[in-house]
């Protein structure tokens with residue numbers, strides 16, 4: 001039976017770790033599964049990754065922002081529809097479980113992240129994503145900023161999101177966005193991501209198996 005599952009969480013919360021473990025566990029129990037991610041590995045996703053890692057610099061005088069906020073929101077939404085059409089839906093049609101490392105909740109959190117000096121229409125980001133298929137289950141790995149920072153610590157190349165102040169704002173936005181999705185009737189599992197990897201994985205597997213049994 002097919003199922004579309006998404007892992008969400010702040011940078012360093014462990015979404016990649018859990019996505020990978022889950023796909024391995026499902027395959028080992030003879031349930032076909034694919035591991036995927038956003039930004040995707042398609043052409044738009046590759047471009048976004050280059051922009052986030054500052055390998056694409058479009059406005060040298062300002063120096064810092066490699067692309068303006070609106071353009072980035074459009075690219076993320078475009079990548080998402082491409083990812084759904086070319087990767088997610090075909091795998092679901094083949095009866096597979098699709099596990100995505102991030103999806104539209106990440107856009108609502110990161111593309112909607114503004115400080116007091118900025119004005120940005122967050123409702124517009126939701127509108128841009130309104131045609132993206134709804135996940136059957138979103139697992140939100142909830143971890144405090146200091147834990148995330150510690151886990152990201154050894155990473156060689158940090159992207160433009162990974163500063164403490166930003167992470168603190170994003171942490172608050174994640175809570176808001178998850179409540180919003182819950183109010184909209186989306187199945188969300190919130191997990192304490194400070195637990196050890198195996199404990200989190202076991203709880204996620206239990207939840208996914210129960211969805212598959214429905």
Ligand SMILES: Nc1ncnc2c1ncn2[C@@H]1O[C@H](COP(=O)(O)OP(=O)(O)OP(=O)(O)O)[C@@H](O)[C@H]1O
Nearest residue numbers: 010011012013014015016017018151193195196197
């Ligand atoms: N529950 C956990 N307990 C301790 N360490 C963990 C846990 N989950 C992940 N880690 C470790 O934290 C680091 C970051 O994990 P991971 O790459 O999965 O995070 P991420 O959420 O994918 O981050 P990003 O969103 O930035 O890609 C890794 O070194 C991983 O082994």
Ligand SMILES: [Mg+2]
Nearest residue numbers: 015016017101
């Ligand atoms: Mg990751």
